[in-house]
Amino acid sequence: MFMKLSAVAVTLLAAFTGVSHAAPLDVYAPPLLTPTAGEVLIVGNQQNVTWDTSRPPQHITNRTGTLVLAKGGIQDYKNPLATGFDILDGWHIITVPNVQEGDDYQLVLFGDSGNYGPKFSIRY
Numbered sequence: 001m002f003m004k005l006s007a008v009a010v011t012l013l014a015a016f017t018g019v020s021h022a023a024p025l026d027v028y029a030p031p032l033l034t035p036t037a038g039e040v041l042i043v044g045n046q047q048n049v050t051w052d053t054s055r056p057p058q059h060i061t062n063r064t065g066t067l068v069l070a071k072g073g074i075q076d077y078k079n080p081l082a083t084g085f086d087i088l089d090g091w092h093i094i095t096v097p098n099v100q101e102g103d104d105y106q107l108v109l110f111g112d113s114g115n116y117g118p119k120f121s122i123r124y
């Protein structure tokens with residue numbers, strides 16, 4: 001009985017992973033270019049956030065872009081730095097938020113899925 005059930009479970013699992021690998025051809029998460037690794041951003045300053053739009057897929061499910069700040073890999077998704085821009089713009093100006101100083105900040109660019117940029121610092 002147990003053997004039979006686990007065999008079914010394995011089959012189902014294989015079916016699901018097969019589907020998830022095959023389906024999202026149009027997931028678009030262009031790589032962030034700036035701020036660059038190790039860059040120091042100052043609270044209150046304007047920052048040009050840029051990403052590489054050179055190889056977009058033919059069909060993009062959701063072109064609405066959102067930029068979220070992450071510290072230590074944890075996203076502050078409740079307070080996006082910007083949203084509502086076109087993911088194909090390739091850049092967006094943000095104001096560096098008044099957060100605690102640190103060297104483990106990253107930006108996450110969302111279109112269809114989130115994409116982490118390089119690690120930078122924020123200082124007062």
Ligand SMILES: *[C@@H]1O[C@H](CO)[C@@H](O)[C@H](O)[C@H]1NC(C)=O
Pocket residue numbers: 048050091092093
């Ligand atoms: C931001 O950077 C992009 C890419 O270098 C550039 O095309 C754009 O003009 C910049 N925007 C501003 C406001 O400086």
Ligand SMILES: *[C@@H]1O[C@H](CO)[C@@H](O)[C@H](O)[C@H]1NC(C)=O
Pocket residue numbers: 062063064065066083110111112
């Ligand atoms: C598109 O993506 C944005 C995040 O950038 C999200 O807030 C929005 O709900 C998405 N729209 C659809 C139709 O999935």
